[in-house]
Amino acid sequence: MHDSRPSWDSYFMQMAKVVASRSTCLRRQVGAVIVKDKQILSTGYNGSPSGLKHCAEVGCLRQKLGIPSGERHEICRAVHAEQNAMVQAAKHGVAINGSDIYTIVQPCVLCTKLIINAGIKRVFYMQPYPDELALQIAGEAGLELIQVAEGEA
Numbered sequence: 081m082h083d084s085r086p087s088w089d090s091y092f093m094q095m096a097k098v099v100a101s102r103s104t105c106l107r108r109q110v111g112a113v114i115v116k117d118k119q120i121l122s123t124g125y126n127g128s129p130s131g132l133k134h135c136a137e138v139g140c141l142r143q144k145l146g147i148p149s150g151e152r153h154e155i156c157r158a159v160h161a162e163q164n165a166m167v168q169a170a171k172h173g174v175a176i177n178g179s180d181i182y183t184i185v186q187p188c189v190l191c192t193k194l195i196i197n198a199g200i201k202r203v204f205y206m207q208p209y210p211d212e213l214a215l216q217i218a219g220e221a222g223l224e225l226i227q228v229a230e231g232e233a
C-alpha cells in the first residue's frame with residue numbers, strides 16, 4: 081500500500097504556512113511552528129504585540145523609509161514569528177529545549193540568537209533571508225539550518 085501522506089517535514093511546514101495566514105505584517109507573512117517528538121508545542125506569526133494596532137492601521141515605518149529586507153529590525157513594530165512562538169511557549173509553561181522549529185523564512189540574527197538560547201536544535205525554513213551574521217552565529221553554535229523546497233511543503 082502506497083502512503084500518500086505528506087512527510088513530517090512537509091506536514092509541519094504546511095502548518096507554518098497556515099499559521100502565517102494570521103500575520104498582520106504588510107511586508108512579509110511568516111509563520112513558525114515549534115515541534116518535538118512529532119508534536120506541535122507552540123506556534124507564532126509575525127505581527128504587532130498583543131493589544132496594539134496592526135501595521136495595516138498605522139503603516140510600516142521600514143517600508144516608509146525604504147529600508148531593505150534584513151536591516152533595521154529595531155524600528156519594526158512587529159514581533160517575528162519565531163519570537164512569538166517562543167514567547168507563547170514560555171507564557172504557557174511549555175518546555176521547548178531540544179525541539180525543532182519550522183518557519184517560512186530563515187531566521188534573522190535576533191531570532192537566531194533566541195533560538196540558540198531556547199535550546200532549539202534544528203531550523204527548517206523555505207525562503208532564505210539576507211542575514212550573514214545569522215548564518216555565522218548559527219554555524220558557530222552548531223544550530224542546524226535545513227532549507228525545505230517550497231514544492232515539498
